[in-house]
Amino acid sequence: MSLTIRQLRYFVAAAEMGQVSQAAIHLNISQSAVTTAIRDLETLLGVELFVRSSQGVNLTDRGRHFLNHAYQVLRSVDEALNLPHTDGVANGRIRIAASYTVQGYFLPYHLQRLSHWYPDISIELFEYERSIIENQLADGSIDMAIVLTDNLTHADIVSEKLVASERRLWLPSNHPLGFKKRLSLGDIEKEPFIMLTVDEADKSAMRYWGHKGLEPNVILRTSSVESVRSMVANGLGISILSDLVYRPWSLEGKRIDTRSLDDEVHPMSLGLAWRKETTFTPAMFAIRDYFKQAFLIPQQNISKRL
Template structure:
């Protein structure tokens, strides 16, 4: 078992299809299938159940995918940290963005442009983060600052809110709620939720746990930690989950429907950094992000400034 096989495994699990995974990995389908078969043979277990519509993880497969993600994240963190030591800290800023451009939606570009205009001499290293690792990467020093989606609860991380936008409910296109345009929180608290692979203080918010008073996730589905994972899991189940309204614009899918949820507490966009951070370059990014968000708040539909 090697890292490449683990990467293949995760890609197939997230795509639900060897063909789609091969396209995502920029490789032919036969060698990908052969690599997965070798992995199953080496481990002596079946990782997938093959169907005419794709592949479904077995219990053993779900267990290995979870561990594979952890290993791949650790390897990426190590690579990123080692490369960072070769850079001059005064001329490099490592910026995380949860779910890439979904981190701040239409405000992402103005924020980055504002900082680059102030510091053209600084090398900006961007890193896409998942729901699960967006905070730990800051606390561990792998990244210097991050555009995040609140709530964030961590003793070593501070967050400056810069904007808030509405949340939406996401369901599969054939779900009984899919034809609705607008719903209230009370309308959906009885539906099973898709579990997010993230700390409880984060996942519970999006799963509407506080409004319900308890969790109601479908335990038959593995928790997901990416937008693509959300789309795939929703398309294959009757679960629902809330998300930022930006997701409907930046990651549209014919398999998924977004329904307005106006009475849900908003999705707050923040800039996170390590507690006690004193470097001027980090403080400059915090100021630039707050300023850019306030000045460009109109580009984020139905948003309000938190500055």
């Protein structure tokens, strides 16, 4: 028996979701397929990766150690499968702005790849709030931006969506809500709620709460994702945030579970933005082409296969 990429993906999904059933839903496969893949992986490694209980699965010490290696392998595989098809000859200088969430949870990996594929492009990077980014794009102070596209308001700014990151309910491990078969915003309205405010996350949240005529029981408003993560993991409240910023463990090593909601909670959309009718430089074309090949073309290919 040999290790497969499929086994690693199923293992990571179960580790992050904390329940085989939720991993199966996330992967759109049968629960038995996830269970079999994990058991085969444990047999191959000769160790138990999970402690099973009626509430779900928790990583063993060996499982946590193996999870880090699994992440590294899957990142390498994804990178190999999504290499930009470029000759790397573009050059020049480009000024790129990003908001806090993009800079912290999305951009560094791609900056490393861009430096490899376009060594002759000099990238000047800035971190600003959305309103400042829009103004600086409009007056030409920056060339492009990577932002949360749904938040854009400036009439002279155009955008191209790259990623739609699902927003899910964050719960402490073994929270009673985690055992409900179905969950809606109404089910969690009275629960203590931790509201993230950075990158206008609170405004985005109130759009989907308001659409249902509901209001969360906010006990803390914070600009820190790590604060939300720690508060939830320690059982002090719940939250709804995107998969982009989700990590299964808090800084204290406590687990955070996620659940999808039956109500429509729009995903967090992330993409490129630039001034309308701007003249693209070779560097701008190269940056846009990189992200299109990394995200849009693979999505189109998947759609064709479906």
